[in-house]
Amino acid sequence: MRFESSTKDVILWLVAPVVTATGFATGIAIVEHLTRMSKTKFLRIFIWPMIGCAIGAGAVYWHGPMLIVFTMLAAGTASIALREVILSIKKQGNNR
Numbered sequence: 001m002r003f004e005s006s007t008k009d010v011i012l013w014l015v016a017p018v019v020t021a022t023g024f025a026t027g028i029a030i031v032e033h034l035t036r037m038s039k040t041k042f043l044r045i046f047i048w049p050m051i052g053c054a055i056g057a058g059a060v061y062w063h064g065p066m067l068i069v070f071t072m073l074a075a076g077t078a079s080i081a082l083r084e085v086i087l088s089i090k091k092q093g094n095n096r
């Protein structure tokens with residue numbers, strides 16, 4: 001079965017953020033497990049980079065596939081950084 005080029009492109013555009021976000025979330029889950037920082041469930045970690053990577057992929061959709069890597073990296077990293085800032089603020093609030 002051969003996919004048309006446009007069908008293949010749509011599938012790859014939809015799969016790329018999921019695969020990239022899975023990598024981000026796996027890294028965070030491993031670090032949290034090894035440092036025993038918290039017992040956050042994988043899906044609660046995954047949602048952050050998924051949103052960032054989806055925004056990154058969508059932002060360059062009209063400019064072509066060559067830029068998707070850079071924008072997913074930047075947006076995924078920003079989403080993880082935002083998650084850490086929010087968790088830090090919540091942790092400081094709980095310690096008071």
